[in-house]
Amino acid sequence: MARIRMLTSVAGDGFSWEAGQEIDLPGSEAAVWADGLRAELVRGEPLQTPEAPRSRSEKAARPRRAPARKE
Incomplete structure (x- = not known):
């Protein structure tokens, strides 16, 4: 949920905001x-939007394995 502050009065079917x-x-x-x-967004409460899926570049890098030794 996000909170807004009305700048003008608005009324419609089933609602009335001042x-x-x-x-x-x-x-x-x-x-x-x-x-x-x-209306305007009330500061301090960010607008909630779905997050975009992470791209491959945002994932943590895996440590590289040392090459196997030949005996």
Whole structure:
């Protein structure tokens, strides 16, 4: 969940938010509303988005094995 602060009053089917009111919404929905005109993200609570899968370069490197000795 992400928290937004309404900059203008908005009402729709089943909801009514006043300017200055803080609302918790799912991250993707909060990002749509927090456009700087209707609402803004409340600082201190980061917008939650799914993480991208790690690329191969981000994984930890494995230590190299020493070559086998011939006896």
